[in-house]
Amino acid sequence: xxxxxxxxxxxxxxxxxxxxxxxxxxxxxxxxxxxxxxxxxxxxxxxxxxxxxxxxxxxxxxxxxxxxxxxxxxxxxxxxxxxxxxxxxxxxxxxxxxxxxxxxxxxxxxxxxxxxxxxxxxxxxxxxxxxxxxxxxxxxxxxxxxxxxxxxxxxxxxxxxxxxxxxxxxxxxxxxxxxxxxxxxxxxxxxxxxxxxxxxxxxxxxxxxxxxxxxxxxxxxxxxxxxxxxxxxxxxxxxxxxxxxxxxxxxxxxxxxxxxxxxxxxxxxxxxxxxxxxxxxxxxxxxxxxxxxxxxxxxxxxxxxxxxxxxxxxxxxxxxxxxxxxxxxxxxxxxxxxxxxxxxxxxxxxxxxxxxxxxxxxxxxxxxxxxxxxxxxxxxxxxxxxxxxxxxxxxxxxxxxxxxxxxxxxxxxxxxxxxxxxxxxxxxxxxxxxxxxxxxxxxxxxxxxxxxxxxxxxxxxxxxxxxxxxxxxxxxxxxxxxxxxxxxxxxxxxxxxxxxxxxxxxxxxxxxxxxxxxxxxxxxxxxxxxxxxxxxxxxxxxxxxxxxxxxxxxxx
Amino acid sequence: xxxxxxxxxxxxxxxxxxxxxxxxxxxxxxxxxxxxxxxxxxxxxxxxxxxxxxxxxxxxxxxxxxxxxxxxxxxxxxxxxxxxxxxxxxx
Ligand code: HEM
Ligand code: SF4
Numbered sequence: 001x002x003x004x005x006x007x008x009x010x011x012x013x014x015x016x017x018x019x020x021x022x023x024x025x026x027x028x029x030x031x032x033x034x035x036x037x038x039x040x041x042x043x044x045x046x047x048x049x050x051x052x053x054x055x056x057x058x059x060x061x062x063x064x065x066x067x068x069x070x071x072x073x074x075x076x077x078x079x080x081x082x083x084x085x086x087x088x089x090x091x092x093x094x095x096x097x098x099x100x101x102x103x104x105x106x107x108x109x110x111x112x113x114x115x116x117x118x119x120x121x122x123x124x125x126x127x128x129x130x131x132x133x134x135x136x137x138x139x140x141x142x143x144x145x146x147x148x149x150x151x152x153x154x155x156x157x158x159x160x161x162x163x164x165x166x167x168x169x170x171x172x173x174x175x176x177x178x179x180x181x182x183x184x185x186x187x188x189x190x191x192x193x194x195x196x197x198x199x200x201x202x203x204x205x206x207x208x209x210x211x212x213x214x215x216x217x218x219x220x221x222x223x224x225x226x227x228x229x230x231x232x233x234x235x236x237x238x239x240x241x242x243x244x245x246x247x248x249x250x251x252x253x254x255x256x257x258x259x260x261x262x263x264x265x266x267x268x269x270x271x272x273x274x275x276x277x278x279x280x281x282x283x284x285x286x287x288x289x290x291x292x293x294x295x296x297x298x299x300x301x302x303x304x305x306x307x308x309x310x311x312x313x314x315x316x317x318x319x320x321x322x323x324x325x326x327x328x329x330x331x332x333x334x335x336x337x338x339x340x341x342x343x344x345x346x347x348x349x350x351x352x353x354x355x356x357x358x359x360x361x362x363x364x365x366x367x368x369x370x371x372x373x374x375x376x377x378x379x380x381x382x383x384x385x386x387x388x389x390x391x392x393x394x395x396x397x398x399x400x401x402x403x404x405x406x407x408x409x410x411x412x413x414x415x416x417x418x419x420x421x422x423x424x425x426x427x428x429x430x431x432x433x434x435x436x437x438x439x440x441x442x443x444x445x446x447x448x449x450x451x452x453x454x455x456x457x458x459x460x461x462x463x464x465x466x467x468x469x470x471x472x473x474x475x476x477x478x479x480x481x482x483x484x485x486x487x488x489x490x491x492x493x494x495x496x497x498x499x500x501x502x503x504x505x506x507x508x509x510x511x512x513x514x515x516x517x518x519x520x521x522x523x524x525x526x527x528x529x530x531x532x533x534x535x536x537x538x539x540x541x542x543x544x545x546x547x548x549x550x551x552x553x554x555x556x
Numbered sequence: 557x558x559x560x561x562x563x564x565x566x567x568x569x570x571x572x573x574x575x576x577x578x579x580x581x582x583x584x585x586x587x588x589x590x591x592x593x594x595x596x597x598x599x600x601x602x603x604x605x606x607x608x609x610x611x612x613x614x615x616x617x618x619x620x621x622x623x624x625x626x627x628x629x630x631x632x633x634x635x636x637x638x639x640x641x642x643x644x645x646x647x
Contacts, residue, residue, distance in 0.1 A: 027566060029606035047609065049632050052568035097567035347638055418628060419636035427631075429638040479624045 001064055001370065002147050002292040004112045011155070012109045015116055019043045020102035027099055042122075044115030045101060049422050054093045054101065055118040056108060060128045060146040060170075061089035061373040065360040068371055070111040072356030078104050083356070085341060085349040087413055087464055088167075089127050089373040090118055094420055116154065121162045123153035123234075127169045129177040130374035133293060134382040136330040140189045140197055142172040144290045145226065148281060152227050159234055163241040164249035166234065167206075174493065179375060181205045181214040181495035182467055184251045185233060190220055197223040203233060203263070204255030205495075207461035212252040213495045215260045217267065223286075225271075228279040232270035240266065296368035296383055301333025305386035311393075320442060321393050321404040333386055337367075338406035339379040339396060344440045345433050348414040349377030358399040366392050376452075377413055378406065408445040409453060409518065410436045413464055417457025417474060418481075424457035426474025426481035426507070431455060435511040439518075448518055451531045452491065467491040469532045470514055471498045483510045487517065487543045488535045501544040513547040520546035558594035559586045559619075560601060561632070562611035570632045571608065573597050579607050583633040588619055 004012070019039070026036045040046075044055040056071070063071075071091055075083045078100045084092045096104060108114055117124055126146040133141040149168055153159060159166070169180040170187040180186025182205045192198035198220035205214030221229045237251045240258070247253075255263050312319045325338040339359060341349050351359075359379055363371040366388045367381035374380055384392060396402040405411050412435060415421065417428030432455055439445060454468030465471035471486035483505050486498030505513055518531070520542055525534045535543065560573035571579040572586030577600050580586060589597055594613050601608040614629050615622050621629030631637060 029565075032605055033609050047563055047568055049628070050568070050570055050635060051563075099566055418631060419638050424628075427637065429636075433638065479626055481627065 001062060002059070002143075002289070008112070009109075012112075012114045012116070015043070015114065016102065016105045016109050019105060023098060023101050038120075041119045042116070043101075043105070044118035045098075046119065047422070048094070048420050049418075050420065051095045052098055052101070053420070054096050054104065054115060055086070056091050056093070056113060056115050057118050057125045058089050058091060058113075058373050059150055060126055060132070060143050061130055061375075062132075062143060063371050063373065064111075065364040065369050065371065067111045067113055068356050068360035068363065070107060070113070072353040072360065074104055074107055075356065076353035081354075082350055082352045084347075084416065085351065085373050085377050085379070087375045087377060087415075087462060088118075088125060089130075089375055090125060091373070092416075094416075119165075121164050121166075123149075123156070123159055123162075123166045123168065126150060126153075127167075127178055127183075127375060129171045129173065130372045130376075130378075130380045131177060131327060131336050131382065132172060132372075133295065134327075134329050134331075134334075134336045135173055135175075135177075136328050137175055138172045138330065139191060140172045141290075141293050142170040142187075142189055143293050144286065145170050145187070145189070145199075145223075147289050147292070148227070148286070149230070152230075158231075158238070162234070162238060163243045164246070164251075166251070168230075176491075176493040176495070179464070179467065179491035179495070181493075182207055182211075182464070182491060183214065185230065186214050187226075192220050192222060199223065199226055199229075201229065201233075204252045204260070206250050206252040207464060207466050208250070209247055209459045209461075210250075210253065211461065211466040211497050212256055213497060214252075215255065217260060217264050224281050224283070225275050225279075227281060228274040228277070229267075229271055231279060232267045232274050235270045235274075236263065236266040295331070296370070298331045298334060298383070299385070301331075301385065301387075303332045305333060305389075308386040308389055311390035315390075317404070318390060318393055320446070321402060322389065324404045324408060324446070325402075325406040326389060329383070331383070335384055335386055335389060337381045337384050337389060337392060338374070339381065339401050340403040340406050340411060341378050341401075342405055342411050342436065343400060343403050344405075344410060345437045347429050348412050348432050351379075355399050355401055358395065358401065362392055362395055376407075376411060378411070404442060405445060407450040407452070408442075409439050409448055409451045410445060412436060412453045412455060413468070414455040415457050415463035417455075417463075421457060423460060424474065425459075425476040426457050426483065428455040428457040428463055428472070428474055431472060431474075431483060431507055431510050434508075435514060438511045438515060447522065449530050451518065453514065454489075464491065465489075466497045467495065468498060469535065470517060472510060472514075475504050477504070481507050483507060485510070485513065485547060487540045488532070490532055499540045501540055501547055505547075512550075516546040516549065517543045557588045557590060557616050558613045559583065559588060559616050560594060560597045560611060560613055561586070561629070562601065562608035565605070565607055565609050568609075573601050573608075573611075577601055583619065586619070588616060 186202035201218040202214035414432040418424035455472040456463035489498030574580035
């Protein structure tokens with residue numbers, strides 16, 4: 001894992017001191033809320049419905065056990081005993097007091113964590129494949145590149161007052177497990193013709209009010225020129241992007257309005273000069289950073305594991321967990337294990353302080369001290385010996401963390417919605433809970449196979465509803481909560497925005513309508529077809545019919 | 557009728573203007589005001605930014621939020637409707 005150097009330590013320490021002073025001046029009344037707001041937003045602090053909210057960065061979703069324990073400590077000491085993992089692979093605390101923030105940030109700094117650039121119009125935390133460094137289809141671990149982007153973008157003067165926030169995601173495989181095409185810039189590691197590392201670059205993706213799937217702007221930017229190319233993109237946008245209208249300020253609007261070809265010309269113009277400057281990534285610096293992400297000392301193991309196979313036969317619940325939550329690993333005899341934060345009827349992404357401790361202990365014991373946050377609001381232990389998976393599963397079970405539903409219908413992404421968020425139109429968590437409870441039967445869920453259901457409480461789309469196979473968006477109709485359903489969205493390498501099927505539904509109708517959609521899929525699917533394949537083959541119409549079939553015209 | 561609400565500076569918690577415009581935690585203790593009185597109280601608490609952050613008015617009937625934002629105000633007064641993971645931990 002990456003460890004802070006002296007510059008990182010100094011930077012975070014200085015920021016903690018600076019913000020502590022700002023908090024003190026705010027608490028004494030010397031700063032007004034209007035003066036304080038931009039300062040707190042530079043430090044991940046929001047004011048939500050019930051309290052302040054603190055968003056802590058988890059760079060590229062990677063944490064050590066020590067960091068996870070500290071996150072648990074913060075939840076227990078300064079919050080109500082739980083935290084919420086987000087689709088940006090950050091963690092949010094819902095209840096910290098203003099006056100506790102300096103102490104929290106000091107605690108975080110002890111374990112090389114902070115809340116810098118988790119809000120505001122800057123380059124946000126770079127996200128990546130939760131299976132980075134573990135997946136068997138990976139060309140190269142994307143995390144060193146995420147770390148290079150982090151170092152380059154942290155408090156970068158040219159990019160501290162961008163027209164709007166800017167989000168970058170990186171994957172190291174053809175398969176996109178980080179939804180890179182929904183980001184301002186998506187990077188996919190590819191092999192260049194000369195065998196070197198290069199980046200396929202997508203630009204102009206984004207969700208929110210005006211969603212766009214990113215378009216390809218470059219097929220293979222040489223790795224050493226990555227920062228020059230990113231700088232060129234940002235500079236082009238910084239100069240041409242709109243600042244007059246907050247909804248039109250994202251790069252997606254610029255790319256859509258001038259077209260990808262014109263935007264590419266702009267970028268290439270800047271790139272031509274920038275690549276001659278000192279933005280080249282020095283080879284020795286790359287080696288230095290890559291060393292932090294070197295594979296852990298794996299044992300030489302056979303492919304198959306007798307304890308694992310015995311447990312599969314002995315315990316059907318374990319077998320189910322193995323089918324749904326255990327992923328193939330590049331190293332023989334190892335696997336990655338998904339810890340679902342979607343217990344049936346639970347709050348998607350929430351985790352208690354005690355559970356954080358358990359996850360930290362298990363990562364220490366079974367996964368080389370490493371734990372990951374997935375954008376689907378789950379955790380992953382990336383490097384577990386197959387021999388250890390049964391024991392790990394039992395320990396997770398004890399802690400209420402063994403729900404065997406990863407990527408199934410109850411693995412719902414949901415934003416905090418109107419239960420916490422001051423921007424919300426409607427609640428999202430209770431709708432996710434109702435759906436989860438209704439579809440709880442794991443036999444049924446497995447029969448359905450992978451289905452991504454995503455919910456947001458307003459058009460900002462924090463819950464990725466546009467790219468859910470089934471998306472649910474909360475809307476406000478004269479003070480009542482209604483929900484608009486989309487079908488056919490997809491976050492991956494075949495990224496697509498879902499089609500709105502029709503009029504919005506009242507909340508109690510959402511779960512039954514989704515179940516009818518899923519049942520229709522079971523009727524019309526062909527062999528081996530996943531839900532999204534069927535939608536792509538037949539279009540949204542059969543599902544629209546299923547959604548509206550029992551609704552009487554009066555309330556539709 | 558109307559109630560004046562805000563978030564408390566020190567911890568961000570929901571507060572209301574109560575007797576003598578003092579901050580109170582519970583909507584049950586909030587002063588229920590007619591339009592004219594509500595504007596006066598709002599102006600008064602806006603002058604105390606050391607306690608009241610972003611004060612505003614909302615409509616109530618019988619002390620129950622009733623305007624367009626009634627659901628939001630009910631959730632603000634009673635807390636999240638969904639429980640949290642502590643409830644599922646040992647489920
Ligand atoms: C509760 C406090 C939150 C506030 C005030 C907030 C605010 C916003 C806003 C205003 C946008 C739209 C940005 C735009 O269109 O330019 C947005 C987008 C987004 N937020 Fe949040 N959010 C919150 C929580 C969350 C949470 C909990 C998550 C993860 C579960 C999240 C993840 C995202 C994502 C993925 C986007 C879409 C990015 C894009 O526009 O491409 N946010 N948020
Ligand atoms: S989608 Fe809307 S309701 Fe949900 S967290 Fe984002 S801003 Fe809040």
